[in-house]
Amino acid sequence: MKRCPQCNRVETDEALKFCRTDGARLVGDSSSFSSETGTAQPGSSSDGSEIHTSILPHRTDGNINRATEPTSVLPPQSAPGISNLQSIVVLPFANIGSDGENDYFSDGLTEELIADLSKVRSLRVISRSSAMKLKGTAKDLRTIVRELDVRFVLDGSVRKAGSSLRISAQLIDGLSDANIWSEKYSGTLDDVFQMQESVSRSIVDALQITLSTDEQRQMEERPIPDARAYDLYLRSRSQLQLGIPSALDRSIELLKQGLDIIGDNELLYAALGYNYYFYFRWISKVDDNYLRLANECMQKAFAINPSSSHGFSLKGLLSYSEGNLADSFASLKRAVELEPTNTEALLWLSATSAYIGNYQASSKYADKVRELDPLLPINTVIKAITYIYQGEFSEGLAWIEKAWAMDSSSPILIWSVVIAAAWDGRIDQAIAHVDKLAEIAPNWVYTQHALFLKHALRGEKDLALKYDTPELAKESQHDCHFALHVTHCFALIGEKEKALDFLELAVQTGMVNYSFLGTFDPLLENIRHEQRFKELMQEARRLFAQINGLEQS
Numbered sequence: 213m214k215r216c217p218q219c220n221r222v223e224t225d226e227a228l229k230f231c232r233t234d235g236a237r238l239v240g241d242s243s244s245f246s247s248e249t250g251t252a253q254p255g256s257s258s259d260g261s262e263i264h265t266s267i268l269p270h271r272t273d274g275n276i277n278r279a280t281e282p283t284s285v286l287p288p289q290s291a292p293g294i295s296n297l298q299s300i301v302v303l304p305f306a307n308i309g310s311d312g313e314n315d316y317f318s319d320g321l322t323e324e325l326i327a328d329l330s331k332v333r334s335l336r337v338i339s340r341s342s343a344m345k346l347k348g349t350a351k352d353l354r355t356i357v358r359e360l361d362v363r364f365v366l367d368g369s370v371r372k373a374g375s376s377l378r379i380s381a382q383l384i385d386g387l388s389d390a391n392i393w394s395e396k397y398s399g400t401l402d403d404v405f406q407m408q409e410s411v412s413r414s415i416v417d418a419l420q421i422t423l424s425t426d427e428q429r430q431m432e433e434r435p436i437p438d439a440r441a442y443d444l445y446l447r448s449r450s451q452l453q454l455g456i457p458s459a460l461d462r463s464i465e466l467l468k469q470g471l472d473i474i475g476d477n478e479l480l481y482a483a484l485g486y487n488y489y490f491y492f493r494w495i496s497k498v499d500d501n502y503l504r505l506a507n508e509c510m511q512k513a514f515a516i517n518p519s520s521s522h523g524f525s526l527k528g529l530l531s532y533s534e535g536n537l538a539d540s541f542a543s544l545k546r547a548v549e550l551e552p553t554n555t556e557a558l559l560w561l562s563a564t565s566a567y568i569g570n571y572q573a574s575s576k577y578a579d580k581v582r583e584l585d586p587l588l589p590i591n592t593v594i595k596a597i598t599y600i601y602q603g604e605f606s607e608g609l610a611w612i613e614k615a616w617a618m619d620s621s622s623p624i625l626i627w628s629v630v631i632a633a634a635w636d637g638r639i640d641q642a643i644a645h646v647d648k649l650a651e652i653a654p655n656w657v658y659t660q661h662a663l664f665l666k667h668a669l670r671g672e673k674d675l676a677l678k679y680d681t682p683e684l685a686k687e688s689q690h691d692c693h694f695a696l697h698v699t700h701c702f703a704l705i706g707e708k709e710k711a712l713d714f715l716e717l718a719v720q721t722g723m724v725n726y727s728f729l730g731t732f733d734p735l736l737e738n739i740r741h742e743q744r745f746k747e748l749m750q751e752a753r754r755l756f757a758q759i760n761g762l763e764q765s
Contacts, residue, residue, distance in 0.1 A: 298419060299336040299362040302326045304347040305379075306369040318370040319344065320446030321379070321408065325366065328412035330553040331430040334421055338362060339555045342587035357386030360586060364392070366415060375401045381411050383418050393418040402439045435479040441470035445480065452487060457495055463487050478513045482522030485509030489529055497686045506530055521550035525557045532560065533690040537722025538759045540564055548577075555585045562594045566601040567692060568759045569725035574598045589615040593628050601725055603732030605636040623653040630662050631697060634735065639669050657683045661697055668704035676705050688714060692723040700735040711736075712744050719752045724759060726752035 302325050307318040323340045330337045338360055346356065353365055368381035382394035393414060397407045412431060416423060423431070436442040444466045451463035467484045471477060485506040492502035507530060513523040528544035531537070541564050547557040558581040565574035578595045585591050596611035609632040616625045626649045633642035646666040653659050664679035679701075688695035695718035702711035715729075715736075723729070729736065730749045739745050 298334055298364075298421065299338075300329065300364040300366060300415070300419075301338040301346070301356065301360050301362045302329065302343055302366045303356075303368075304344055305367075305381075307372075308369045309371045309373055314370075314372045316447050316450035317372050317443070319347075320449060321370055321404070323449070324408055325412060328408065328431055329366075329415060331427055332416060332421060332423065333427065333552070335416075335419070336362070336583070337553065339553065339585035339588075341555065342585045345587045353384060353386060353389065363387060364419065366411075368411075372401075377401055377404060377407070379407050379411070383415055401443065404439055404442065405434050405437075436470070436474070436477060438474045441473045441477070441480070444470040444473070445483065448483060448487075452490065455490075455494065457491075460487055460491050460495065476512065476516055478516040478520055479522060481509045481513040481516070482520065482526055485513065485526045486529075489526065489533070492690075493529070493533060497683075497690055503530065503533065519550060521547050521554060521557075524550065525554055528557060528560060532564065532722070535690070535692065535721030537564055537568055537692065537724070540722070541568065541759065553584055555581050555588075555591075558584070559591060559594055563597055563693075564722075566597045567723050567725055569601075569727060569756050570760055571598065571602055574601070587618070589618040589622065589625055592618065593625070596628075596632065600632065600635060601728050601732075603728065605632070608632055609636045609638070621652065623649060623656060623658065626652075627658045627662055630665065634665060634669060634700070635733070637734070642666070642669065657687050660684060661687075661694070661701070664701045665697070665704075668701045671705070673705040673707075676701060677707075680710075688717055689721075692718045692721040695721065696723050696729075703736055703738045706738060708739050708742060711739050712742065712748070715739070715745070716748055719748055719755065722755075722759075724752045724755040726756055 302322055305318040305322045307315045322343065326337055326340050326343060329335060330339075342360070349356070351359075357363065357365060363386050365384045365386060366381065367384065368379060371378040376398075377400055378396070378398045380394075380396045383392045384390070385392050395411070395414060397403075397410065399407060409431065436445055448463040448466040448470075451459040451466065454460075464484065464487050467480055467487065470480050471484075474480075485508075488502045488506035488509065492500075492506065496502075506526065510523055510526045510530065513520045513526070517523070524543045524547035528540045528547060531540035531543055541561070544557045544561045544564065547554050548561060551557075558577050562574050562577035562581060565571070565577060575598045578591075578598050581591050582595060592615035593612055596608040596615070599605075599611065600608035609629075612625075612628050612632040616622075616629050619625055626645050629645045630642050630649065633639075633645065643666050646662045649656075649659050649662050660679050660681055661684060664676050664684070667673075667676035667679075684698055688698050695714050699711050699714040699718060702708075702714060719729075726749050729752060730740070736745075
């Protein structure tokens, strides 16, 4: 038997997760429903009939209606495996409207609440990527808080019908399963910013956190002040996450429509630039025009705000693909200084630090991104990289296998197993994963590399050279990491000059971890004694010193 913490309705269907009346997440009937938990009691003003008021605890529009007054109680007890610190996960808000296409809006609201709460420096907030992996999960709350090492859970639902909007939210203590705070809001799409801010501030109040002046200012900011443009931005985000060319085209068009409505806007330009960069980085490098367009968007974002965290994050990615790791590192570091919870910047900072041989920074950023975003497999791969580039291949492979177990159908994770297993001398394992990759992503450039490596590991030179394609060369020009992997292929089959050409490209574009290249990497053994290799290591050492002058911590 389950009960709704908002209207107190009892449900006997154990498979039901949300209340049929108001959309709140149901809790076990054994949960406390006293006034100490801040939830509804039988006979109270929220026992099924809504009492609307236009008085909110924070600055809002008078058209928004609240159903109840927020309360807060923080039980002091602790429980094994659950954090007793100020930490929270925002579960994906459920779309309980009749139109399934409105999922983009409930997902977008979830992401914006995460962004708002992430501005509170004393609160650890699980990032969007990990939170969205819990959409539709069958896990109970105790399991969620234990796996994520958080204490609090924010849960809710959204009903959007035309311009009408209704939001239900509740805050649950993972230590006791008690509802600390719950609320319902109703209004129109134009009220979404006020609703969002009210939810965020109510959570802060319930957790008894005092905001700094700067945090208050940031929480009041609305990067996209127009509700219609904001709606287009949310639609764009949902398209980008599909990661296919047609969806990216749609995402770009939606962002352009948003710019047509409100004019120049920092966040819309940064989002548009990221779409162009994503297209170039993961879809096709044949047309460099996408890099140019992404750069133009970056410049427009900086023209609006020279201290744009979004702008510096985009600049870091672009500089990486342009072979300027010094600028990439500096830009990504600045993005994190401006926005410490920027998980994408943290991820690339960790990887870049490994490539330039800064192991301390690589480990620091890898641990931070996994703390904020533990369910995203690529963040576990980044942890592996911190070991691999110190020559600890078995430990690195173990972390990559852990990531692959999180999503065994992901092409990038399968490819990661291939290269880690090859480094660790587990040739049969590497080849088995090459075959898996060829089945699910036969035309991908990373698959071409994997097939090249497979035959090179077997000493099948003629078969290996069939995969020496212009696509591999193009990819290598914009990714020092990939250039190193192509180097391996040529080195293994004795094509020493070709191998040294690609190694030179890797070094020139940022792969300056000379201790790894010169000592640890076993796949370079066939060229390590070449004079040109030694000269390249001298150049790598020089660039290593130059680039690492940027990192003092």
